[in-house]
Amino acid sequence: MDPLPHSADFWSLGHDDHPHDECGIFGVHSPGEQVANTIFFGLFALQHRGQESAGISVSDGREIRSHRRMGLVSQVFDHETIAWLRGHLGIGHTRYSTTGSSVIGNAQPLEVETPYGRICVAHNGNIVNTRELRAELQHEGIRFTTTNDSEVIAQCIASLHRGDLVNAVRETMERVRGAYSVLILTEDKMIAIRDPHGVRPLCLGELDGGGAVVSSETCALHVVGARFLREIDPGELIVIDRESVIDYQAVQLVRNATCVFEFIYLARPDSHIYGKNLHLARRKMGQQLFQEHPVEAANLVIPVPDTGIPAAIGFSEASHIPFGEGLIKNRYIGRTFIEPDQRMRELGVRMKLSALRENLYGRKVVMVDDSIVRGTTTGQIVRLLRDAGAAEVHVRISSPPVQWPCFYGVDMADRHELIAARMSTDEIREHIGANSLGYLSMDGVHRAIGMGKGQFCTACFTGKYPISVPRDLKNAKFALEELDEGIALASVAAHQG
Numbered sequence: 001m002d003p004l005p006h007s008a009d010f011w012s013l014g015h016d017d018h019p020h021d022e023c024g025i026f027g028v029h030s031p032g033e034q035v036a037n038t039i040f041f042g043l044f045a046l047q048h049r050g051q052e053s054a055g056i057s058v059s060d061g062r063e064i065r066s067h068r069r070m071g072l073v074s075q076v077f078d079h080e081t082i083a084w085l086r087g088h089l090g091i092g093h094t095r096y097s098t099t100g101s102s103v104i105g106n107a108q109p110l111e112v113e114t115p116y117g118r119i120c121v122a123h124n125g126n127i128v129n130t131r132e133l134r135a136e137l138q139h140e141g142i143r144f145t146t147t148n149d150s151e152v153i154a155q156c157i158a159s160l161h162r163g164d165l166v167n168a169v170r171e172t173m174e175r176v177r178g179a180y181s182v183l184i185l186t187e188d189k190m191i192a193i194r195d196p197h198g199v200r201p202l203c204l205g206e207l208d209g210g211g212a213v214v215s216s217e218t219c220a221l222h223v224v225g226a227r228f229l230r231e232i233d234p235g236e237l238i239v240i241d242r243e244s245v246i247d248y249q250a251v252q253l254v255r256n257a258t259c260v261f262e263f264i265y266l267a268r269p270d271s272h273i274y275g276k277n278l279h280l281a282r283r284k285m286g287q288q289l290f291q292e293h294p295v296e297a298a299n300l301v302i303p304v305p306d307t308g309i310p311a312a313i314g315f316s317e318a319s320h321i322p323f324g325e326g327l328i329k330n331r332y333i334g335r336t337f338i339e340p341d342q343r344m345r346e347l348g349v350r351m352k353l354s355a356l357r358e359n360l361y362g363r364k365v366v367m368v369d370d371s372i373v374r375g376t377t378t379g380q381i382v383r384l385l386r387d388a389g390a391a392e393v394h395v396r397i398s399s400p401p402v403q404w405p406c407f408y409g410v411d412m413a414d415r416h417e418l419i420a421a422r423m424s425t426d427e428i429r430e431h432i433g434a435n436s437l438g439y440l441s442m443d444g445v446h447r448a449i450g451m452g453k454g455q456f457c458t459a460c461f462t463g464k465y466p467i468s469v470p471r472d473l474k475n476a477k478f479a480l481e482e483l484d485e486g487i488a489l490a491s492v493a494a495h496q497g
Contacts, residue, residue: 263456285444289311298394327384
């Protein structure tokens with residue numbers, strides 16, 4: 001039986017001050033090879049993008065086989081399952097839910113039947129006109145079995161498929177609005193698409209011997225021994241089959257609006273976007289952070305592990321304040337489906353982080369992190385440092401204040417939950433108990449990356465959304481449950497029964 005569907009996964013999901021991306025996608029076409037093992041390791045490298053569920057679909061040219069379950073990649077697949085997933089062509093997905101509950105029915109790749117065969121779809125992003133499209137498709141007689149926006153994409157493709165799948169995908173791209181990097185699998189081909197703003201990353205690589213790989217991030221290419229070729233352009237459609245790799249500009253590029261949080265936090269530091277190494281960009285953010293918010297006479301710069309490390313190194317380099325460890329991360333918390341009691345909830349940060357008293361006692365500490373979203377844990381970490389004897393704690397954040405929600409595939413909470421939307425910087429400083437608090441400016445982020453403002457989506461910082469969002473789009477994660485409350489429970493029952 002699959003694990004419990006949602007609320008009990010306390011330790012790894014959503015109970016911190018960071019945003020959470022929806023998922024990672026990975027696909028391989030390698031004639032003569034069994035690709036499931038390669039996809040497994042690709043998803044393993046993309047595990048940071050989603051930890052709720054994982055799945056792989058493969059084809060041997062005649063039959064598609066799929067396996068998806070709740071849990072981490074290493075929990076979902078074993079040797080027997082990988083051996084059963086026979087085929088030279090396949091796609092995989094690892095999920096963090098931003099539309100639809102965390103239940104097995106919403107796990108991907110999704111499978112949809114068409115008059116011309118089955119298609120499987122893996123999606124990263126969020127569609128902002130989900131309700132409208134879903135209502136139109138339901139009016140056409142299409143029944144939905146999930147509560148996520150990814151099925152809207154899949155069903156839209158299926159409804160438009162009249163013998164030319166590429167044309168159906170192109171028409172779907174013209175109908176959907178929002179953020180989407182998508183892989184589509186049929187019995188004999190893989191199709192990759194990216195929305196015309198390029199909000200979520202997607203890249204193309206090549207295996208030795210000529211096999212093609214598509215991945216959310218370049219870091220997964222290196223893990224499987226693939227060579228990076230290029231990023232898939234916004235609005236581009238790529239068809240990969242036994243004969244060739246064919247690319248189309250399916251819909252016109254509106255403007256580049258890659259999520260700037262991919263640079264700040266979401267993507268792995270060993271990935272590249274726009275040709276920029278993210279570790280180096282984050283170090284430069286730390287250097288810029290010191291220029292904007294120096295700290296006088298501090299003794300030690302420490303990161304909040306692990307994502308604060310590059311910026312903390314940069315801050316130390318620019319300030320000449322020694323870099324060191326002050327917080328030790330428990331790397332074996334993992335996932336648990338045992339619901340903690342209230343006392344354990346209150347100790348949640350202490351279960352994840354321990355303070356190094358010997359490094360902190362009596363010292364003036366600069367604590368560097370990449371973001372504060374809800375403000376739920378930063379104050380607890382500051383108290384942890386003070387309890388370990390830190391004389392002063394100066395908090396530095398390598399991004400601007402998060403004041404607006406994301407509707408494009410990042411779980412960034414409703415606006416009333418965002419602490420910077422409710423409090424000034426000084427009020428936040430007092431709330432978290434820090435001696436001082438400094439955020440990196442938006443201009444500082446752009447200077448650190450080395451690219452102009454027109455290349456990114458910065459809506460969570462500025463409130464300027466590159467893709468229009470319906471005014472009533474609130475609590476988008478559970479919007480489809482509100483439309484059809486029975487689907488999620490029915491889906492769980494069907495997969496667990």
